[in-house]
Amino acid sequence: MLFLKPPMPTAQRCVSCAAAPALESTGFAIPGLFVFADCRCPACGKRYWVHLPIGFDIFLPTTIEPDTGVVHSPQAGEWLPQLAAAAWQARTDKPVPVEFVEHRPVKRPLIVNCVENIYGHVLMKLYAVPRQIRENPDRDVIVIIQKSNAWLVPDGVAETWIVDVPLRQGHIFYMDLHEKFSARLRQWDEVAIAGSVIGEDIDITKFTRMPLFDYTSEAALAAPKATFLWREDRCWTYRNQPVPRERVVLEQAAAMSRLAETLRERVPDIDITVTGFGRTGVFPEWVKDWRLNQGERPDELAWLRLYSQSHVVFGTHGSNMLLPAAHAGSSVELLPIFKHGNIGQGYNFLAGTAWGQAITRYRFLPMSCSMSDIATILNLLIREARMTAFWLQSNAAPNQDAKYRLLLRHGKIFAHQPPIVVAD
Amino acid sequence: MQALHPRPELNQFCPVCPDRPQLEVGGFQIPSLFTLIEARCPQCRRDFLVLRPNSWGLHYWAMLEPATGKVHSSMPDGWLERMLAWGWQSKHDRPVAIETVSHRPVRRPLIVNCIEHFYGHCLGRLFDVPKVVANNPDRDVIAIVQRPLAWLVADGVAEVWIVDTPLDQGHAFSSALAAELKRRIAQFDECGVDGTGLASKTDITKLTRIARFDWLAEASLARAAITFVVREDRCWLYRARRTPQAEMARQQVEIMNVLAQGLLHYIPGVDIAVVGFGQTGRFVAGVQDMRVGLGQAPDEIAWTRRYANSHIVLGVHGSGMLLPAAHAAASIEITPLDKFVNIANAYDFIADEYPVDAVRHHHFLPMSVSLTEVATLIGATLHFVRTSAYARQAHRADPATLERLQAQYGHLQNFPQPMIIES
Numbered sequence: 057m058l059f060l061k062p063p064m065p066t067a068q069r070c071v072s073c074a075a076a077p078a079l080e081s082t083g084f085a086i087p088g089l090f091v092f093a094d095c096r097c098p099a100c101g102k103r104y105w106v107h108l109p110i111g112f113d114i115f116l117p118t119t120i121e122p123d124t125g126v127v128h129s130p131q132a133g134e135w136l137p138q139l140a141a142a143a144w145q146a147r148t149d150k151p152v153p154v155e156f157v158e159h160r161p162v163k164r165p166l167i168v169n170c171v172e173n174i175y176g177h178v179l180m181k182l183y184a185v186p187r188q189i190r191e192n193p194d195r196d197v198i199v200i201i202q203k204s205n206a207w208l209v210p211d212g213v214a215e216t217w218i219v220d221v222p223l224r225q226g227h228i229f230y231m232d233l234h235e236k237f238s239a240r241l242r243q244w245d246e247v248a249i250a251g252s253v254i255g256e257d258i259d260i261t262k263f264t265r266m267p268l269f270d271y272t273s274e275a276a277l278a279a280p281k282a283t284f285l286w287r288e289d290r291c292w293t294y295r296n297q298p299v300p301r302e303r304v305v306l307e308q309a310a311a312m313s314r315l316a317e318t319l320r321e322r323v324p325d326i327d328i329t330v331t332g333f334g335r336t337g338v339f340p341e342w343v344k345d346w347r348l349n350q351g352e353r354p355d356e357l358a359w360l361r362l363y364s365q366s367h368v369v370f371g372t373h374g375s376n377m378l379l380p381a382a383h384a385g386s387s388v389e390l391l392p393i394f395k396h397g398n399i400g401q402g403y404n405f406l407a408g409t410a411w412g413q414a415i416t417r418y419r420f421l422p423m424s425c426s427m428s429d430i431a432t433i434l435n436l437l438i439r440e441a442r443m444t445a446f447w448l449q450s451n452a453a454p455n456q457d458a459k460y461r462l463l464l465r466h467g468k469i470f471a472h473q474p475p476i477v478v479a480d
Numbered sequence: 481m482q483a484l485h486p487r488p489e490l491n492q493f494c495p496v497c498p499d500r501p502q503l504e505v506g507g508f509q510i511p512s513l514f515t516l517i518e519a520r521c522p523q524c525r526r527d528f529l530v531l532r533p534n535s536w537g538l539h540y541w542a543m544l545e546p547a548t549g550k551v552h553s554s555m556p557d558g559w560l561e562r563m564l565a566w567g568w569q570s571k572h573d574r575p576v577a578i579e580t581v582s583h584r585p586v587r588r589p590l591i592v593n594c595i596e597h598f599y600g601h602c603l604g605r606l607f608d609v610p611k612v613v614a615n616n617p618d619r620d621v622i623a624i625v626q627r628p629l630a631w632l633v634a635d636g637v638a639e640v641w642i643v644d645t646p647l648d649q650g651h652a653f654s655s656a657l658a659a660e661l662k663r664r665i666a667q668f669d670e671c672g673v674d675g676t677g678l679a680s681k682t683d684i685t686k687l688t689r690i691a692r693f694d695w696l697a698e699a700s701l702a703r704a705a706i707t708f709v710v711r712e713d714r715c716w717l718y719r720a721r722r723t724p725q726a727e728m729a730r731q732q733v734e735i736m737n738v739l740a741q742g743l744l745h746y747i748p749g750v751d752i753a754v755v756g757f758g759q760t761g762r763f764v765a766g767v768q769d770m771r772v773g774l775g776q777a778p779d780e781i782a783w784t785r786r787y788a789n790s791h792i793v794l795g796v797h798g799s800g801m802l803l804p805a806a807h808a809a810a811s812i813e814i815t816p817l818d819k820f821v822n823i824a825n826a827y828d829f830i831a832d833e834y835p836v837d838a839v840r841h842h843h844f845l846p847m848s849v850s851l852t853e854v855a856t857l858i859g860a861t862l863h864f865v866r867t868s869a870y871a872r873q874a875h876r877a878d879p880a881t882l883e884r885l886q887a888q889y890g891h892l893q894n895f896p897q898p899m900i901i902e903s
Contacts, residue, residue, distance in 0.1 A: 429820075429848050
């Protein structure tokens with residue numbers, strides 16, 4: 057656990073003075089995503105903001121001079137120091153609305169700052185909240201979070217500070233935000249802040265309050281349901297073929313439509329819905345199009361309910377796949393070439409999942425794979441989800457007759473499924 | 481465990497009579513991979529050979545009418561039913577040699593029948609042996625196994641009965657085998673049968689006696705080691721292209737060579753070896769060729785050690801990948817379209833892996849993917865493995881060691897970049 061108040065000493069030294077004296081920590085700064093110790097050189101008086109080892113940056117020490125924007129880091133080329141530089145460049149004094157939601161009185165605050173500029177990072181920081189609550193029963197957890205993600209804050213926190221900052225701009229230095237946080241924290245002498253938030257094992261339903269795919273429900277055995285996730289900023293370029301930029305989104309719609317039709321040919325009663333942001337292109341009439349315009353606010357609960365009723369969800373890799381994959385029976389993510397290193401990131405909801413389920417239900421496929429492969433795998437995942445549902449329900453059946461009736465009613469789901477082969 | 485001798489356990493009804501009377505139990509037969517209970521319907525007087533309700537038949541029932549060869553089952557036209565029918569149709573009376581390896585006297589035998597038609601299924605049954613031994617301390621476990629897999633019978637069994645049935649004949653009903661096994665078992669006052677083939681949490685080292693990839697060894701941070709596993713009966717057809725049969729093995733070597741050259745270029749000092757059956761083609765300089773000819777007996781121990789020293793093993797999906805994947809840190813299986821239904825079968829050996837690590841370390845790629853993506857995934861997987869090994873070692877290190885590790889291997893934290901391979 058780290059502390060904002062009283063100020064924590066820092067090992068950082070002044071880079072300007074020849075003697076490099078240790079910096080004196082005098083306060084803190086939380087202008088958004090970043091959490092700094094506000095430090096000063098006792099010799100030359102120069103100010104530094106030393107980033108606290110929080111979140112993904114525990115391996116990337118970063119210090120910035122708030123007066124000049126100069127960033128110091130042994131790994132200056134890495135993403136965090138560069139983000140700090142960009143954040144300073146984009147710094148602003150404009151007012152930022154903050155809603156302080158009080159759930160219970162706060163005596164010993166422990167901050168978990170979930171402000172971020174990447175949705176997946178928000179989730180990963182949020183994942184830390186239940187553990188902070190559990191491991192610090194003598195403290196009152198305060199979550200700082202952007203408005204669009206506030207609904208995911210789990211129960212048990214003492215306060216939620218909801219900031220009206222767009223997701224993509226979460227990294228920017230908002231001086232007004234820092235002022236508001238400082239003013240709010242003035243009432244306490246001691247303020248702790250959570251450090252590392254990596255590698256939490258979580259129960260996703262604690263955040264979404266939405267049950268997972270229910271293998272014991274009749275629906276799990278009934279009509280197969282698939283959901284395609286749509287985004288226009290990272291498209292499925294079929295087989296990684298080069299596509300002119302202006303055509304890429306339309307091509308994605310065409311590929312998804314073809315996939316839907318291919319699946320339907322094999323599974324005539326399949327029910328497919330598309331969710332996501334951006335409304336370019338059209339799908340076959342029978343596909344439910346739930347997409348929204350960019351920037352429109354979704355009905356998160358309706359989308360989540362859809363995921364949790366889906367035998368499989370499918371889309372291009374990205375943090376938008378996390379909640380769908382967490383709630384559906386299975387998932388397929390198509391990986392762009394530069395995202396192979398991100399496989400499984402944010403998949404902390406797998407904790408407690410059996411190994412076999414982990415590697416069979418959650419598939420990461422390179423984008424160069426063929427339509428036949430994708431359709432075959434989706435079809436098999438649907439079948440496996442239904443077979444799992446069958447066995448769970450069969451094992452729970454009260455007697456042999458009930459098992460037999462179940463078999464008679466749903467035995468067709470065991471029918472051999474040869475590969476789906478389509479011309480590329 | 482179920483009783484087999486003198487009176488087998490069975491709770492099954494007649495599949496023909498409408499009011500489904502309970503079958504009357506007779507003796508048993510083990511003519512092949514099937515362990516069968518002889519039974520008769522008290523009403524219609526039909527005889528049946530009922531598949532022991534265990535092993536692959538755990539969730540199904542299936543039985544054969546020896547008078548007609550007809551198979552009845554709860555899963556009509558399922559693979560198990562077809563296999564049973566095929567086994568019956570392939571019945572023969574050729575002699576089958578059985579070698580007995582005795583480790584200690586047998587008083588209360590408990591049979592684990594590991595005969596199978598597929599190598600992967602054999603492994604699945606062998607996975608059971610340590611568990612059966614542990615769960616039945618008052619019993620003397622006898623493993624029945626085909627010769628090529630006898631080395632994988634775990635310690636603790638009382639006897640191993642090694643049968644000279646070729647792997648691809650494991651399904652065929654052998655009257656000689658059935659008679660000899662019945663004779664042997666009849667010598668005991670009682671005998672049980674166990675083993676589900678559906679074991680979970682298998683410790684593979686109990687079978688191979690070779691330690692798995694050592695995440696705590698500094699070697700795991702140093703030189704990257706990758707092993708290609710080849711087979712010539714199911715080849716890597718690049719991008720799933722149609723390839724003449726005669727060309728497949730040669731083209732597979734070609735594509736592996738292109739991949740190897742790419743890896744040698746992008747991963748300085750990478751140690752690449754090839755194991756497997758079939759010696760078509762030659763590999764490029766820098767690749768160690770450990771293959772043996774088709775039908776030749778390999779040095780299983782040397783191969784398994786190689787897997788255990790590998791960060792990644794890569795090959796076409798099949799049971800030939802199981803021991804490699806079980807011992808290496810990570811695996812990539814190039815999977816034909818018709819095999820996706822089988823992925824991760826018998827991967828019980830990763831049961832102790834953290835689920836997120838499991839999805840990062842074990843990949844099943846469609847055959848249609850490009851070499852660039854295979855290579856890039858190798859790079860990413862290598863990154864996952866080495867950063868994980870680094871974290872484990874750093875966690876245990878004293879300050880001086882930590883500083884040295886950071887200086888020497890800190891670069892392993894760098895995010896992996898795509899490896900572009902022209903193909």
